[in-house]
Amino acid sequence: MNILLFGGTGKCGQEFLKQLPAEYSVRCVVRRKGSVKGSGMEYYMEDIQCAAQLREALKGMDAVVSLLGHKKGSPGDLQTAFMTRLVPLMMELNVIRLISLTGSGVPDLTNDRRSGFLHWVNEITTRVIALLDPQRVNDGVCHAKVIMESGLDWTIIRTPLQLGARSNGTYWAGQVGKTPGWYVKREDIVHFIRKILNEKSFVHQLPYLVS
Numbered sequence: 257m258n259i260l261l262f263g264g265t266g267k268c269g270q271e272f273l274k275q276l277p278a279e280y281s282v283r284c285v286v287r288r289k290g291s292v293k294g295s296g297m298e299y300y301m302e303d304i305q306c307a308a309q310l311r312e313a314l315k316g317m318d319a320v321v322s323l324l325g326h327k328k329g330s331p332g333d334l335q336t337a338f339m340t341r342l343v344p345l346m347m348e349l350n351v352i353r354l355i356s357l358t359g360s361g362v363p364d365l366t367n368d369r370r371s372g373f374l375h376w377v378n379e380i381t382t383r384v385i386a387l388l389d390p391q392r393v394n395d396g397v398c399h400a401k402v403i404m405e406s407g408l409d410w411t412i413i414r415t416p417l418q419l420g421a422r423s424n425g426t427y428w429a430g431q432v433g434k435t436p437g438w439y440v441k442r443e444d445i446v447h448f449i450r451k452i453l454n455e456k457s458f459v460h461q462l463p464y465l466v467s
Contacts (some may be wrong), residue, residue: 258316263323265291271442280442310345312412319353332391335399343406355449358396362414369433412462415440429463437466
């Protein structure tokens with residue numbers, strides 16, 4: 257499987273590359289050469305918002321995995337602007353499978369439980385984050401809307417606090433307000449991504465992942 261990976265230099269991206277199985281061929285997009293260890297994986301792009309560069313990077317790919325996240329100095333619409341450019345090009349080149357990682361503040365209006373203790377724990381957490389960094393929460397919601405309105409086979413993975421602790425092999429993919437848990441281990445995120453890529457599962461779903 258040929259995978260185009262965005263966000264491969266972040267903590268979750270590094271874990272993805274660390275667990276890379278032999279059957280995957282990954283093209284890891286970087287903006288600084290020498291950022292990724294591994295022969296042949298690094299793919300340099302000066303600007304990930306450039307349609308011409310994105311089109312070239314997508315050629316020959318079977319799936320796209322986006323682990324892009326906000327960091328200090330990131331534009332407030334990082335994910336939304338990126339998906340607005342990426343999605344039409346994926347459709348044009350018939351690269352149909354897309355997995356995107358985002359926060360638990362992105363709602364699943366169909367399946368999340370909108371009442372009860374677990375719902376309010378997540379709601380309070382989201383509101384605190386929104387007060388501290390309102391653009392980040394809004395960006396996650398808007399980028400999900402772009403994806404869900406596309407004709408792609410998408411999965412949007414929503415996570416609470418991400419931790420670097422070792423996995424014990426147990427995690428749950430559920431819904432906000434129904435699935436208890438306040439953190440997820442990055443090893444579990446990567447295992448889940450590999451699982452749904454191989455099984456072609458959770459298409460058109462927004463699982464909430466917890467360890």
